[in-house]
Amino acid sequence: MLPQTLTADAGHDRMRLDVFISMRLAPEYSRSQVARMIKAGLVTVNGGIARAASGIRAGDRIDIAAPAANAPLDPDSLRSGAPEIPIVFADDEIIVVNKPPGMTVHPAPGHPDGTLVDALLARFPELATMAEPDGVLRPGIVHRLDKDTSGIMVVARTPFARTALSRQFKERTVRKIYLAIVKGVVARDQLSVERPVGRHPIERKRMSVSSHVPRDAISHFTVLRRFAATKESSGASLIRVRPETGRMHQIRVHLASIGHPCLGDKLYGGAKHGDSDHFDRQALHALALTIEHPRKRDRRQFVAPPPADFVRFLALHDCPIDDQVIARWIDSS
Structure with a gap:
């Protein structure tokens, strides 16, 4: 769609550029994507530098340049070094994947390769054309899971789908269901935590409910099973989580704030104890995701069954899993 030239008329006089x-x-393209175009210097007004907040006047000429082209991708080299990723569903607009634990969503400092993006580009090399308007290659990524959180994710395959899905996440119409296995026996059957989450005031790799710059965050918890304390452990609980918001580390921070961190959570879990030995990562899994299909407009639910470490732990605690059990967990109020 880019590059493009637009001309403002009288009806746009004094309207913000973005x-x-x-x-x-x-x-x-959404307003946030347009703001990134402007910040990247891809937009000029009458040939001059532009700011997102600048007011335009009738007759102004707005030129939008295309981002720098990414280097051509070699499908063979991509496939040879990329991890495998289970595909739950794919059509012309979206791809739904079951992200394994230990996989970073996109390249970041300390995690340059072996990412979900690498896996997607190897399987769907045409996604390389889905660079963000500022030229950053995060093809179709509209939401994220922590590196060591497993489970269901949806990826946009077209700019139209990317905008439509991003709007759904922003407007909180996406229904997300997680499973967590947490430290201790949770007393209440249901509880909601409504505590703002932001960057920890001292430890920059952590998030906190005591941040100086918090953002609203809401999580709803339902206890599915309780596992009694023994001499070797302090007990555990299987929790269904329905987050209304999607702040970084939100579920882990909220669970830790009520004294029940995820088993295996090295960042928020405190001292290790018996049941944590079953997990070498936080025991958190994105079980189900319900979205409106960007093009067909019907509501669709996608499910990623619990991974092997969940299955092993629950089997040891006499809690076998099958499709009917998973369906009940998803629908628990």
């Missing part, structure tokens, strides 16, 4: 462009480029 609002005008996003209105004209909708639905392929």
Whole structure:
């Protein structure tokens, strides 16, 4: 769709630049994507530098350049070094995957390869054309899971789907269900935690409910099973989690804030104890995701069955899993 030239008319006089462009480029590009275009220097007004908040005038010429082209990708080299990723569903607009634990979603400092993005590009090399408007290659990524959190994720395959899905996450119409196995026997059958989450005031790799710059965060918890304390452990609980918001580390921080961190959570779990020996990562799994299909507009639910470490732990505690059990967990109120 880019590059492109737009001209403002009298009806746009004094409108913010980012609002005008996003209105004209909708639905392929959202306002936040347009803001990144402007910040990356891809937008000029009458040949001059532009700011997102600048007001435009009737007759202004707005030129939008295309981001720098990414280097051509060699499918053979991508496939040879990329991890495998289970595909739950794929059509012309979306790809749904079951992300394994230990996989980072996209390249980051300390995690340059072996990412979900690498796996997607190896399987769907055309996603390379889905660079963000500022040229950053995060093809189709509209939400994330922590590196050591497993489970269901949806990826956009087209700019239209990316905008539609991003809007659903922003407007909180996506229904997300997680499973967590937590330290201790949780007393209440149901509880909600409504505590803002932000960057920890001292430890920058952690998030906290005591942040100086918090953002609203809401999580709903339902106890599915309790595992009694023994001499070797302090007990554990299987929890169904329905987050209303999607803050970084939100579920882990909320669980730790009520004294029941995920088993195996090295960042928020405190001292290790018996049941944590079953997990070398936080015991958190994205079980189900319900979205509106971007093009067909029907509601669809996708499920990623619990991974091997969950299955082993629950089997040891006389809690076998089958499709009917998973369906009950998803639908628990």
